[in-house]
Amino acid sequence: MSRLRALLMILIVGGGIYVGSKVAAAYYAFYQFHSDLEQVALVASYSTKSEAEIQESVIARGRDYDIPLRPEQIQVRRAGNELAISAEYTVHLDIPIYPFDLRFTPATKTTRGALKTGFGN
16 A cells, blocks of 8 residues: 555656646746847847838747747837837647646837836736
8 A cells, every 4th residue: 555655656746747847848938038039129129120020030039949929929019219029929738637828928128228028927
């Protein structure tokens, strides 16, 4: 009986580590992508890139972290000296027994030299 209990505990702990590593990897990619999004916004605020070109830059940065983005998931707004970029995407974690989705909404706003960031999930 104690061997069965020990085996069950090992399975539970192992499962927790497995799920935790998957979730941690998704959040790590989100934070790295958000950091890149800030860089894109800062550089683009000083350039004459169009909104479509900025969207393409964001999509390319997302690919670096295996985040599949489509142009309709990315909002780019320019108003005078201000540039705001936001995205919305979902990461599906195919965990045995209980697959689930994590929703991320990174956003950043810059005014030629001043950077404001936002997180949302």
